[in-house]
Amino acid sequence: MTKKIKWGIIGPGKIANKFAADLVISKDSVLYGVASRDLDKAKAFGEKYGATNCYSSYEQLAEDPEIDVIYIATPHVFHYENTMMCLKKGKAVLCEKPMGINSDQVEEMLQEAAKQKVFLMEAIWTRFIPATEKMLALLEQNAIGEVLFVHADFGFKGDGNLESRLLNKKLGGGSLLDIGIYPIYLSLLVLGIPTDIKAMARMTTTEVDSYCSMLFNYSNDSKAILESTIEAKTPTEACIYGSEGTIKLHSRFHHANKITLTQNGVEEVFDIDYKGNGYFHEIEEVNNCLRQGLTQSSKLPFTLSLDLIKLIDRVKNEIGLEY
Incomplete structure (x- = not known):
């Protein structure tokens, strides 16, 4: 092609x-x-x-x-x-x-x-943003040592319209599916599949979550503390804390253009912009895969999407969210 x-x-x-x-x-x-x-x-x-x-x-x-x-x-x-x-x-x-x-x-x-x-x-699109690629490279280089815990939030204030896509249960509304997927995806990318999940939510009159708080535990005792909300604007940042330092994905972390690496109290800032609105990079990945005759991306394979939705299902079960 x-x-x-x-x-x-x-x-x-x-x-x-x-x-x-x-x-x-x-x-x-x-x-x-x-x-x-x-x-x-x-x-x-x-x-x-x-x-x-x-x-x-x-x-x-x-x-x-x-x-x-x-x-x-x-x-x-x-x-x-x-x-x-x-x-x-x-x-x-x-x-x-x-x-x-x-x-x-x-x-x-x-x-x-x-x-x-x-x-x-x-x-x-988060997977293909250049700042995400840089974060993964730093982790691969063991820049912050063993990952101890991840903290990520995503929140904005919705308009409160109960018929909108965000709040309408028939349209798959709620913070979890719309934006909670990003902190969960980051935790999956960095730490893999948790052994235990705890989650709490605040539900709307339309029976979807307007706020969701999650705590993931892993077999190596690492943790992920994750939040999503459509009730209020939150920092929408992500920090990966390691035994030898931290990596911060600045707001908004799911398409960050700035990363701060901290080692021994010394900060190194990486300004890594994305092209266009940021969707350009996933478009190029699809184009490259099609040119090679591939049926899935090695960066975002079928297994990862399945792992992600299974994690979301576990959170849904914890907070009593059903569609």
């Missing part, structure tokens, strides 16, 4: 706008199509970002033989349905996080991708 990768987008909402803006600056990519149940919305989005075609149904886009890969940017609860439809039509998929709302859905999605022998990846 030497030509430009032709992308399709399903669900032209807020996050899709940021993603499409980064597609425009990717020299290896072209926005070939955008689909919405509202054709006028698709046309407006397509005109803004130079899409070749606009479709009034997701199926029309998935059936277009010209499209190489489809970015799913619909609300959480539709990820499974939309991704499975695309996979069954033989299309590569980049599915916005969370890939599914439970591990059963994600397992089916991964199995279908394997069956169809097509590429599938969860769109956790």
Whole structure:
């Protein structure tokens, strides 16, 4: 595959706008199509970002033989349905996080991708942000010694609209699935799978979590202290504390452009910017994988997405969150 990768987008909402803006600056990519149940919305989005075609149904886009890969940017609860439809039509998929709302859905999605022998990846852009790569390199170099504990938070104040995507249970609302996934993902990246989980939450009248606090324990006695909330703006930073120092991912840590390494009381600051809105880097990863004929990314493989949703399911069980 030497030509430009032709992308399709399903669900032209807020996050899709940021993603499409980064597609425009990717020299290896072209926005070939955008689909919405509202054709006028698709046309407006397509005109803004130079899409070749606009479709009034997701199926029309998935059936277009010209499209190489489809970015799913619909609300959480539709990820499974939309991704499975695309996979069954033989299309590569980049599915916005969370890939599914439970591990059963994600397992089916991964199995279908394997069956169809097509590429599938969860769109956790954090993994491909240059600052994240630097953090992993520092850990690999044993820069802070043995990791003792991780602390990460993510919080912003929502508008309180009970019908919004954030609070509507039918749309997979709540802080856990929307932003709690980022602290959990960081803990998984750094420490792996915990042996024990404790979690508490504050629930809304719509029966989703507006605040979630988590404590993870690991077999080597390391810890992770994690928080997510849509009740208030929080620092949204992450610190990795080791026996020989600390690594701080500055706000907002899930797409940080600054890291501070502290060793023996001496700070070293790394300013590591990302390109565009930050989605550029995951776009390039998908393009590279497709050019190599791969069905999954080595940086964000199927196993990691499955581990992540299983962790989220464990937290859901702890706080009594059901969809």
